[in-house]
Amino acid sequence: MxxxxxxxxxxxxxxxxxxxxxxxxxxxxxxxxxxxxxxxxxxxxxxxxxxxxxxxxxxxxASSGGRRxxxxxxxxxLGVLLGVDLGATGVDIAVLGTDLQVLARHAEPVDVREGPGVVFTLIRTLMRRLLAQLKLKPRDVLAIGIGVPGPVDFESGQLVEPPLMPLWDRYSIRDDLRAEYEAPVWVDNDVNLMALGELWRLKRTLPNFLVIKIGTGIGCGIVCHGEVYRGANGSAGDVGHICVDPAGPRCRCGNLGCVEAMAAGPAIARLGQEAAQAGESEWLARTLAERGGELTPEDVGNASRHGDAAANAIVQRSGALVGQMLASVVNFFNPSHVFIGGGVTGIGPLFLASLRQSVYQRSLALSTRHLEIVLSPLGENAGVIGAGVLALQEVLRLSVSSRRERVAA
Amino acid sequence: MxxxxxxxxxxxxxxxxxxxxxxxxxxxxxxxxxxxxxxxxxxxxxxxxxxxxxxxxxxxxASSGGRRxxxxxxxxxLGVLLGVDLGATGVDIAVLGTDLQVLARHAEPVDVREGPGVVFTLIRTLMRRLLAQLKLKPRDVLAIGIGVPGPVDFESGQLVEPPLMPLWDRYSIRDDLRAEYEAPVWVDNDVNLMALGELWRLKRTLPNFLVIKIGTGIGCGIVCHGEVYRGANGSAGDVGHICVDPAGPRCRCGNLGCVEAMAAGPAIARLGQEAAQAGESEWLARTLAERGGELTPEDVGNASRHGDAAANAIVQRSGALVGQMLASVVNFFNPSHVFIGGGVTGIGPLFLASLRQSVYQRSLALSTRHLEIVLSPLGENAGVIGAGVLALQEVLRLSVSSRRERVAA
Structure with a gap:
């Protein structure tokens, strides 16, 4: 710093x-x-x-009573923090104070498959615009935290063979931002940052919980002994490729029946299209025609909320499959809470209900006796707040190491 | 203390x-x-x-060179430690020095389903005999650590609804030993203690690893951030009821296709009997006749080591199913090492080979790039050494709390 x-x-x-x-x-x-x-x-x-x-x-x-x-x-x-939450199909950017309150925020669709050049040109533009909105300059930025939808080598801040974004392998996000910002940059997996955000919201009172994000992919952030857990290679929480049906369809990872291939956003959209084309749902067929031949998971959710039986079945099946994966994870990890986030949670209450039912049915009684499965309380802000927490935490730690270096010099 | x-x-x-x-x-x-x-x-x-x-x-x-x-x-x-490793079908007891070296050790078959009265009468007798062998008395015991094959409430030292041992629910092992020993007693799950034993062997140099025990049941000890992780209710690592085949046989927990029901010791023995009765293996049929109509997992392992094709298939299938469960766990937890222990590991090298193949095929490349899956280096001693580490660690901590109480008083 x-x-x-x-x-x-x-x-x-x-x-x-x-x-x-x-x-x-x-x-x-x-x-x-x-x-x-x-x-x-x-x-x-x-x-x-x-x-x-x-x-x-x-x-x-302001206090509710007693001495203030x-x-x-x-x-x-000290400055402000920039928090970026990059998903597979969109980016959220926030300027946060050192109290981690969001001062300005902007979300915009973007396809990460277009590669880091396109995506970071957009991100830099949005950062500039948000800072200008607050009458701030790049030198007012204390630190930058960025969440990305793939495995990250935390030390170098680079993505490592990210399955959803092949063009990003070993891309240096730090170098990209260095020309414009003096502030140090930290990069982590998007779900790890959601977990860090919830840990901050909870003032670290829960030591062992999970955050599951269901969008284009499925990932899991792990808090263990009161700290975010990244695993031996930084790939902990990669639950999207857990098998839920050995006879299921082939996933892009090469295996059969991965939960991501059967229950995430693209699978929901595909099943919706198939139902429309098979004449199982008038609603979905009408939407498909309006959309020019392609449905989104939101379209299926919309149909489900209007009581469409075929859409309901798709949403329930997706929730049940994620719940089946989660049951294995709950048996293994015995968390106190599971917070559910990501775009797919917006497809309606049937999703969460089916997910819960599946977990409680398949996990052991002792693991689920006090288990709470709820939507992520920070919701869409979890990622950017987590990015802010990461940036603030690391910049404070860096101020100790620079002192150490100075003492040693 | x-x-x-x-x-x-x-x-x-x-x-x-x-x-x-x-x-x-x-x-x-x-x-x-x-x-x-x-x-x-x-x-x-x-x-x-x-x-x-x-x-x-x-x-x-003794040193390999240089100044000693x-x-x-x-x-x-300070005294000695008593370490007890109680499994579903046998008990291991050791007297250990405060350097955690095993001074005397005894193993004996016992069926935990006979209930705590029978089992602890035996354990107390064996403890007395081992101490006498070393010319020690109960008052020379500094602390006692006990591993049991079920979920434990760590604070009270009681088992909580243990599925393998229904008579033990809420039984107080501490009260049982109080009449004979002044020394404090700590109880934990057997696999947690194996993990603690390996953590000690490694001088805490690996922060994130797993120990899988495959015997009558299947359990997992978890080391996370350099500490044994017990979960929100003490049931972390309960991987035996992870589903590996939604169309599999019904488990005693009520669900279908749990890995324990399909791949642990009793399943191996049952499949061996079925192969013998179906005329698929002369070797197993002969052994079945010699044993008077019942086979053990060891009998199947013995047949496999002698090249019996039916036995080989059973051993390979068991390893592959455990590996399939472990692949999910590896994707989620991304450990650096998995140590395999328990009676079933003795059924021959085909078991570990199939297990490994299954994990490397089903887990993501990033999670397995540096993953090592090996037999538990402490082997049969992992449990008693872990029990000794638990006892020593807790008795030392207790000596701090008693000072605190004295200062406060």
Whole structure:
């Protein structure tokens, strides 16, 4: 980060700033108990950090009663965060404050198969436009976090053989942004960032949960022991190719009956088209004609919400298959919560109902006794907020390493 | 622990003793680098712990060259550990030193379905016999660790609705042993303890791996972020009821096609009997007659090792089905290593070969690029060593809490 602006941090100071971030702007008392520290020691640290320009103490916030407390926030002058959530068919970009509140946000369709050149030209344009809207410049950006729909090598920030986006293999997103932004850039898998966003929303109170994203593909973000878990090669949570029917259709990965090939967005659209063409649904046939021969998963969802029986069957089958995959994962991982997100969740309540039924039927009683399966509370914002959390967390850590280097030098 | 003998510990002292345990008796230099501490500080801590009777510094150990270093060990006078590994059809008991070396060990068949009364009468007798063999008394026992083949509530040390052992629900193993031993008792799932044993063998150098046990049931121990992961309700790793064939036979859990019902020990024995009765194998038919109408999985393994085609097919099918389940788990968890243990691994090399082939074929390339699937290096000792590690780790932690209580009182 811009070492010219804020001085480097000690490990203890980092813990204070991370405490402020994870507690969503705590009072001094709340911070003390979060850090398990004495008041005197915490006050001294806080005073130092305010003086160095890392922290602000802001006026009493609206409270539901009792004495109002002043709260601690990361200093606004540190800059803003850019959070990008790139999916297979669209991109969400947000400017966030250091309190992780979304200050401006824009979503736009884009096909990642067009390759990184096209996609990042668009992303850079949208970033510029959002910053201008807030009267900010690229140098006001403290750090950038980017989620992408494929496996990422976290250290280099590059995609590694992403099945949905072949042109992106080993593409350096960091180099792409370096010409325009001094701010450091971190890249992670989109579902890992949704999980990080939910972990922040929960103030880290749930140590073990999953986030499932169902869109063009199916992926899973894993929180284990209170941290996002990426696996030995960064491919943990790659659940789209779990087999749900050994006699199922062939997937583009080469195997038979992968849940992604049978239940994600493209499968729902394809089944909708087949139902329309087979004369099983007047509604879908009419939509197909209007759309000029191609349906989207949203079209099937729309038909289902209007009570179309063929569309209902497709939505239920998709939910049940995802639930069957999830039952295996729940038996293995025994999470307390599963948060469901991604475009396909918008196809209607029957999807979630079938998914739940399938999990509760197929998982062991002990694993599901207290299991909650709900739609992702952050919804469409989970990805950009997670990207902001990643960027803020890593830029704070970087400020400790730069101090270490300086001490060593 | 016996606060009468060794004084209570501070959190820093605990970190030193845990460092000694996980590093398998390190030199002072190795301990410093493990603790990331200065020599002066580490020396002062070590001197204090030697004086308090927690640590010994023992003579130069055999080395492959260079200067021989003195090594630190937990004080022998603290006592010994009892490690018990209870499986569905047998029990292993070991007396271990505080360096986690096995001093005496005994294995005996027992059927857990006979209930806790019968089983623990046997376990207490075997414990007494092993201690007598080493000329030790119950009061020489520092702590006891016990692995059981079912889900455990870790805090209370009780089994919770264990499917293989219905008579054991909520049975208090702690109360059972209290009459004879002052030493504290910890209970965990058997596969979690195998994972803890391997984690100790590896000196905690691998942060993310799995241990699969295939015997009467199929279970999985999970190490995540360098710690054993038990899940939200302690049932993580319950992979035996993952579905591998939606059209498969009904399992005792009520669902169809669970991997345990199709591939664990009882299924192998049943398929062997069916092959013998259908005239598909002379070898198995002869063994069936000798055994008086019942085969064991070992009989099928023995036939397979002698080249019997029907037995080979059964062993390969079992390995392939376990591999199919494991492929889902590998896609989800992306471990660096999978260690395979349990009785069924003894049925011959075809089992592991089929299992591996099935995983590498069904998992994604990125998840398996560096994945190693090998037999558990600790083998039959993994369970008792893990039980010893659990007992030692928890008794050390308890010595910190008792100090806290004393300070508070």
């Amino acid at each position: 811009r070492s010219t602006r804020a001085p480097a941090l000690s490990a203890t100071e980092l813990a204070v700033l991370e405490g402020v971030m994870w507690s969503h702007g705590p009072s001094r008392d709340a911070l003390c108990s979060h850090l398990n520290s004495s008041k005197t020691r915490a006050n001294a640290l806080v005073a130092g950090l305010i003086e160095q320009g890392w922290l602000d103490e802001i006026g009493p916030r 407390a002043e709260t601690l926030q990361l200093h606004r002058g | 016996r606060s009468t003998r060794a004084p209570a510990l501070s959190a820093t002292e605990l970190a030193v003793l845990e460092g000694v345990m996980w590093s398998h008796g390190p030199s002072r230099d190795a301990l410093c680098s493990h603790l990331n501490s200065s020599k002066t500080r580490a020396n002062a801590l070590v001197a204090g712990l030697i004086e308090q009777g927690w640590l010994d510094e023992i003579g130069p150990r 270093a003195e090594t630190l060990q937990l004080h022998r006078g």
